Amino acid sequence: MTPDFAEFPTVSKEAWLKQISKDLKDKTLDDLSWKLSEGLTVDPFAHADDFEMPPLPLTTTARPWEICENIDVANPATVNRAALDALEGGAGGLCFRLNDSLDAASVAQMLEGIYLDFIGLHFAGPGVEANPGILFSHLAQLTSAKGLKTGQLRGSLAYDPALHNTIVDWRYLADLVQFAAESFPQFAVVSVSPATTDTPVKDIVSLLQQGNLYLEKLSERSISPALAAAHMQFDIPIGKSYFYEIAKMRAFKLLWLHILKAWKAPLLLPQTAVHFREEVYTDDLYTNMIRATTMAMSAVLGGADRLTVLPYDAGREAQASYPPAFGRRIARNVQHLLSLESGFGEIPDPAAGSYYIEKLTRQLAAAAWREFNA
Numbered sequence: 589m590t591p592d593f594a595e596f597p598t599v600s601k602e603a604w605l606k607q608i609s610k611d612l613k614d615k616t617l618d619d620l621s622w623k624l625s626e627g628l629t630v631d632p633f634a635h636a637d638d639f640e641m642p643p644l645p646l647t648t649t650a651r652p653w654e655i656c657e658n659i660d661v662a663n664p665a666t667v668n669r670a671a672l673d674a675l676e677g678g679a680g681g682l683c684f685r686l687n688d689s690l691d692a693a694s695v696a697q698m699l700e701g702i703y704l705d706f707i708g709l710h711f712a713g714p715g716v717e718a719n720p721g722i723l724f725s726h727l728a729q730l731t732s733a734k735g736l737k738t739g740q741l742r743g744s745l746a747y748d749p750a751l752h753n754t755i756v757d758w759r760y761l762a763d764l765v766q767f768a769a770e771s772f773p774q775f776a777v778v779s780v781s782p783a784t785t786d787t788p789v790k791d792i793v794s795l796l797q798q799g800n801l802y803l804e805k806l807s808e809r810s811i812s813p814a815l816a817a818a819h820m821q822f823d824i825p826i827g828k829s830y831f832y833e834i835a836k837m838r839a840f841k842l843l844w845l846h847i848l849k850a851w852k853a854p855l856l857l858p859q860t861a862v863h864f865r866e867e868v869y870t871d872d873l874y875t876n877m878i879r880a881t882t883m884a885m886s887a888v889l890g891g892a893d894r895l896t897v898l899p900y901d902a903g904r905e906a907q908a909s910y911p912p913a914f915g916r917r918i919a920r921n922v923q924h925l926l927s928l929e930s931g932f933g934e935i936p937d938p939a940a941g942s943y944y945i946e947k948l949t950r951q952l953a954a955a956a957w958r959e960f961n962a
Contacts, residue, residue, distance in 0.1 A: 601635035608633065624832075625787045628951050634943035645940035646841055646891065647857060652933030654708050654894040655923040656681035656861075657916065661715070664690070664697040672701060673913065677920050681708030681743070681894060686715025695726040696733075704731060705740040708894065710861075712746035712779075720747040721764055724772060742774035744821050744861065748781050750801055761802075762809035765819050776821035776859060778802055788829075788836040792956035795822055795840055799858075800847055813851035821859040826887050828868045828879055831948060834939050837862075837890030839953035846957070862892040869898065873908060876900040877918060884922050888932045889939045897922050 608617060622630035636642070657674040661667050661684050671682050684698065699709075704727075711723055723745060728738050747764075749756045761778070768777045780802065782794035799820065806816040824840070826833050837860065844858045864883055869876045877900040887895050899915030901908035908915065927933050939945045 601633075601637035604633065604635060628789075628955060630948055630951065634947040636943060638943065638947055643940065643943075643946040645937035646838060647936050650934050650936050651857075651891070651893060652927065653888060653892045653923075654681040655679050655920060655927070656683055656708065656710065656894050656896045657920065658683045658685055658896055661686050661690070661698065661713075664694045667698050668700050668702075671698070674916065674920070675702065675707065677917055678924055679707075679920055681710060683710040683712055683746075683896065685713040686711060687713055689715045689719050689722055690726070692726045692729050695723070696730050699730065704734065705736055709741060709743035710746070710894075711743070716745050716747055717749075720745045720777065721760075721767070724767065724775075728771065738771045739773055741772060744776040744779060746779040746823065747777055748779050748798075748823075750798060750805075751781055751783060756805070758805045758809055762806055762811050765806060765811050765816060768819050769815055776819050778816070778820045779823050779861070780820060781823040782825070788827075788832055789952060789955050789959065791825070792836060792840045792843065792952065793959045795824070796843055796847060796956070796960050799844065803847070803851055803853075807851075813848070813853040817848060817853055817856065817858075821861050821893075824860050824862045824892075825865045826862055826883050827865050828883060830882050830886050831945060833883070833886040834890040835945055835948035835952050837887070837892070838937075838939060838945070838949045839956060841891060842949070842953050843957055843960070857891070859893050860891065861894040861896075862887040862890075863896045864898040866898070866903070869900075869902060869904075871904060871907065873900050873904060880919065881922050884926060885932075888926050891937060891939075895923060 605617065617631075617633065620632040622632065624630060655678065657679040659667055659671050659674065659682050667684070671684075674682060690698070709727075716723065727741065731738050731741060749761060764777050768775050780795055780798045782791045783798065784790050784794050799822065802820060803813045803816050807813055822840070824837060841857050841860075845855050848855055864880070868879065868883070880897050880900060884895060884897050897919040899912070899919045901912065901915045905912050905915075932938050
């Protein structure tokens with residue numbers, strides 16, 4: 589039976605504002621406005637009348653995110669145990685953080701007992717930046733030994749040569765993207781990070797600038813914008829401002845589609861790998877645990893494709909009453925609750941339709957687009 593909402597009459601924004609003004613008594617609605625660091629003012633009351641047309645979701649397809657866990661690589665043997673523990677605890681992806689380049693034997697030892705075609709394999713750190721191509725060589729050798737094909741693997745290399753370097757070997761990067769397209773089609777090989785993280789608008793602008801730079805330089809070397817975008821991911825830091833972070837991610841996704849449109853590339857939403865800003869954690873470990881939950885929610889509602897939740901005692905393990913394994917388990921379980929209990933991964937663009945978030949998304953997008961084009 590179709591519900592009949594006729595008994596609930598439409599209430600205009602003007603009528604709501606009159607009632608709000610009455611309830612506020614000696615205050616004005618402006619007193620409740622949110623003054624953002626970018627000079628933007630967020631109206632505390634958003635309404636359907638603020639939109640010429642009802643806002644549409646960014647996607648109509650549900651995109652369950654990947655529950656990822658960072659694994660710091662020191663000894664390949666002990667790292668393997670930590671990786672297996674994470675997978676047994678429900679992680680769907682692993683990000684191995686390499687301080688140095690590894691040889692083929694060390695990579696094989698690190699990944700021993702792991703079903704390579706079943707999880708997300710991600711590699712980051714100085715060891716990747718120094719020589720990303722060698723990792724593909726080691727993975728190709730390992731997959732062959734296991735009777736797999738490289739095309740069955742999915743993951744990423746956190747390689748962002750333009751972030752801090754004034755001189756970039758663009759020919760090498762073009763060859764790397766072309767090789768990935770042919771041999772590792774499910775791997776991102778360019779990981780775009782914001783050059784500055786001062787404010788959400790600057791985050792968005794920096795990501796757009798860096799991403800557009802890669803499209804430009806790679807297209808000059810015969811890599812189509814569509815191919816370059818397909819092998820690019822965006823590494824997005826999340827802070828503790830709940831609604832702000834949701835809107836920031838949605839605004840970035842919306843503007844990236846504008847970039848692709850300008851390049852006449854297919855309008856596909858960008859791949860986003862989301863992590864916590866380390867500075868948001870404090871010495872109050874249990875506050876961190878609660879904060880991790882709200883930050884994870886903002887990342888998921890904003891449309892993260894991959895999320896790494898920082899353990900509540902990260903960098904403060906000596907202060908914790910429990911071993912580090914406990915903090916990692918709680919971090920994974922935060923995501924399990926959001927996925928399995930809340931079902932956020934089954935909803936296309938779960939923040940869509942919230943007038944408040946939609947309005948904030950448009951404000952951030954408009955401010956970022958103006959600055960990008962300035």
